[in-house]
Amino acid sequence: MSFTRELRQQADRIFQAIYDHPFVRGIADGTLKKEQLIHYVKQDFEYLNAFMRIYGIAISKSRTREEIEMFNEQINFVLHSEVHPHNNFCRVAGVTYEELQGFPLAPSAHHYIRHMLTVAHEGSLGEIVSALLPCPWTYIEIGQRLLEEVKPDESHPFYDWIDFYGGGMSDLTERFCRYVDDWAEHVTEAERLRMREHFLLSCQLEYMFWDMAFREEEWPVAMDLGSEAMGRN
Numbered sequence: 001m002s003f004t005r006e007l008r009q010q011a012d013r014i015f016q017a018i019y020d021h022p023f024v025r026g027i028a029d030g031t032l033k034k035e036q037l038i039h040y041v042k043q044d045f046e047y048l049n050a051f052m053r054i055y056g057i058a059i060s061k062s063r064t065r066e067e068i069e070m071f072n073e074q075i076n077f078v079l080h081s082e083v084h085p086h087n088n089f090c091r092v093a094g095v096t097y098e099e100l101q102g103f104p105l106a107p108s109a110h111h112y113i114r115h116m117l118t119v120a121h122e123g124s125l126g127e128i129v130s131a132l133l134p135c136p137w138t139y140i141e142i143g144q145r146l147l148e149e150v151k152p153d154e155s156h157p158f159y160d161w162i163d164f165y166g167g168g169m170s171d172l173t174e175r176f177c178r179y180v181d182d183w184a185e186h187v188t189e190a191e192r193l194r195m196r197e198h199f200l201l202s203c204q205l206e207y208m209f210w211d212m213a214f215r216e217e218e219w220p221v222a223m224d225l226g227s228e229a230m231g232r233n
């Protein structure tokens with residue numbers, strides 16, 4: 001069995017818990033509250049900004065043009081395509097995308113981003129891609145399973161979101177899986193163990209991100225950093 005198949009098997013309970021999470025159930029039946037959608041988009045806008053910066057760190061560690069191209073294409077994908085699912089949530093919530101940008105990170109989003117940044121700064125390219133992989137992989141599986149289960153048509157409030165993740169992005173997951181599998185073949189057992197740990201922690205943090213949005217998670221004591229701090233995550 002390939003290394004990434006093993007990872008997927010080890011993470012199976014987390015993937016299932018994500019699919020069963022009330023936020024994902026709320027996408028399925030269209031029952032999410034406006035405040036939950038807004039909280040998700042505010043946090044995910046910052047999360048994807050951080051994700052692109054991490055691709056930038058990966059580019060700085062790249063050894064070949066193929067690697068640079070792979071990460072560069074992903075930055076373009078986030079910038080120009082992954083705005084569509086956010087716009088879907090904004091439409092349903094009745095707000096503009098622009099008004100949800102530049103907010104401070106909630107605890108779970110903060111935790112997830114700091115985890116990926118630590119791996120990006122300290123780890124090898126194989127470790128970085130292992131930490132990033134749950135991001136596309138869990139969303140594709142949610143999208144594909146929702147397409148199967150709900151069979152939404154255009155009248156479903158989250159049709160665009162489900163169609164976006166269920167219909168695309170599987171190329172990216174396959175490409176990242178191939179990359180991680182190739183990498184895992186040529187490294188020490190200690191590095192493979194780190195790759196496994198980074199992947200599984202990112203899966204857990206994917207679950208926590210959904211939970212953060214559902215519960216509209218905030219810091220236990222409100223912090224007023226002033227308007228100058230906006231957008232500096």
Ligand SMILES: Cc1ncc(CN)c(N)n1
Nearest residue numbers: 044047135136139206209
């Ligand atoms: C937290 C999170 N994880 C994954 C994805 C899908 N790229 C996302 N938009 N946000």
